[in-house]
Amino acid sequence: MINVDRKNSFQLRLTRRLKEETSHNLDVYLFVPGELGLSTQLISEEAFYHAAIHVSRTYYSDEYLLPLVHSRLASRNRLGSDSYRLSLSLYAYQYVEAMERTTQTMLVSANKLRHARQELREENSEIQESAVALCDQLHEMIDLSDGILKRLRRNQPDDESFKKYFANIDNYLSWFTEQQLLALVAHMPRGGEFTDIRRRFISVCHREDEHRSEQKYNAERVRADPTRMSNKMRLLRRLIEYPITLKQQSLELGSGEQRAVKALATAVVMGFVTLGVLQLRSALGDLSALFVLAMALLYAMREVFKDDLRNTLWRWLRKGRPKWRRQYLDPTQNAVVGRQLEWFDYKRFASLDNAIKQMRRRKVAQREEVVLHYRSSSRMSPTRFLSGYEHTRETLNLDISMLARLMSKGKHHIYRLKDGQAVREGVERRHLFNLVIRETGSEDTPYLARWKVVVSRSGIVDVEKVEENSAAKENT
Structure with a gap:
């Protein structure tokens, strides 16, 4: 299973969980509108690969409380210090990743709801149902967040060497939770059924701020300066990611x-x-x-x-041979735990597999599309992973800023009727990208799916999953 979401204005984030199988294959096809004029003379394959594709892998556990259990065992001297750092970081990292994805989804829903209310003076049943559903999701989100933080703080380590690491993790998670909740408060629709959840979010933010003050996690001068606070938290984020992120050594073949x-x-x-x-x-x-x-x-x-x-x-x-090789190493033992071969090239639509052609379902208007193809084939060795972990999680960030710069500048205006008046509105030109992904090896059957990505010169506007199937469906 692959998830695709918007990481920031110009980056798509592709995440997938790699199971126990040692061999994994991934094909990513990006269909770029031909009107942008993309070609190898304009952006070479090597330039796009190095500037736009960033891959990382981390340890992963689908038993979400297992890392916390390991950290508690380590704090009681039943496991080593390396295991404590890894387990606590993995627990925090999976919380941060889930919180970021959930917040991003909630922000999109909140913005759509606010715009719908602005367009219609009187709410219809559909808008009301959307508001109630969003409110329920926000309540569920804050309940889960409270539970995760309480479990983390329930058993603090006694060892001084562990206490400092725990304090750094707790400090970052407290600040991060506050930032995510404040972002939702800022974009949440006003009044109505959102009044109670807004108050609850603000109350949790006050509680987390008081918690950091009581624990004396940050100096007064750091708390008073947002830039210093942001930089410190960025370093703490790297501290969380380091023990669980596999090291990489890349080689151009x-x-x-x-x-x-x-x-x-x-x-x-x-x-x-x-x-x-x-x-x-x-x-x-x-x-x-x-x-x-x-x-x-x-x-x-x-x-x-x-x-x-x-x-x-x-x-x-x-032709057809891999261009790069990536080697993965355990961050604590420096042992090689996997290798990956990578391809990247421009493709003609006629040369694509029938399954990819069928998934794209291209019409006459899209015949001039340019197809960018990224492929990876990796072999992992779960037996060399740190004891207790058999899965990894791959994150592929696809930066499309190079493609956005090819789009024409400026806006144009349209007219429409609103309340009996002719209204002039500025609109930004947008382009539709299609993203088709095929994965084999990490699931029982190959997975194939397509996403629509709406992009303007100022960034990614929307990401929507439109179709998915498996090899079993393709063969019937």
């Missing part, structure tokens, strides 16, 4: 082959040039102006054909 191809192309071209020089010498005799001119022409042809031949040989040799 084919460097030796590239030098060999360059040498071969030079040798072939120079062989023809040498033969040409011998033929000229026998035909023209001694040195003359005509001989010099012919030699200059030969060397000019050498420079042209050498590069063309080298590029042609290189494309032929590397």
Whole structure:
């Protein structure tokens, strides 16, 4: 199962949980509107890969209380200090990730509800149902958040070396929870059924602020300066992520082959040039102006054909082969726990698999789309993971800011009737991207799904999942 959501204005976040299987394959197809004029001459494959694709993997547990249990055992000297840091960080990290996704979903729902209420003076039953559903979700969210924080604080470690680490985790989670709740309060619809939940959110924010003050987690000068506070919390976030994030070592493949191809192309071209020089010498005799001119022409042809031949040989040799290799290491033991091969290239629609074509369901209007294809094939070794953990969670951030810069600037205006009056409104031009993802290896059957991504020059507007199926459905 793969989740796709909007991380920030220009980044899509793809997350998937990798099960016990050692082999995992992922294909990501991004269909870019042809009107943007994207091509390899404008943005090369290597430039897009290095600037737009960022992959990370972390330890993962689907038994959400297991990391907390491990941390308690470690605090009682039944497990090592490394296990304590990993378990407590994993518990905090999974809470933070879930809270971020939930908050983002709630913000989208709240904004849609506010806009709907602004458009219609009198609420209909559909808007009322949406408001009640959102209010219930907010209550459920704060209940779960309170429970998670209470479990964390219920058993604080006695060891001084563990206390400092616990304080850093607790400090960040308290501040992070407050920030997420305040963001929801700021965008929550006013009045009505949201009055009680708004008061409850504000009460929890006051409680968390008092908790940090009582524990003396932050100095007064840090609390008084939002910039210092934000920077400190950013460092604490990295402290949480470090023990559970697998280290990476990346290598670009084919460097030796590239030098060999360059040498071969030079040798072939120079062989023809040498033969040409011998033929000229026998035909023209001694040195003359005509001989010099012919030699200059030969060397000019050498420079042209050498590069063309080298590029042609290189494309032929590397076609279909992986371009990068990524190696994953355990952050505490530095043991290799997995390897991954990666591909990235521009594709023609006609060369895609039938399953991908069927999922895209392209019409006449989209025939000029440019297809960007990212593929990864990884092999993990769960037996080398830290004791107690068999799963990992992969996060792939896809940055589309390079594509957004290709969009035209400015806005245009439209007119519409509102309350019997002609109203002029400015609208921003938007483009529809299609994202098709196929995953094999981490589920019982291959997973295939499509998302619609609405993008403007100022960022990602909306992400919507429109279709999904499995190999079983495709074969029937």
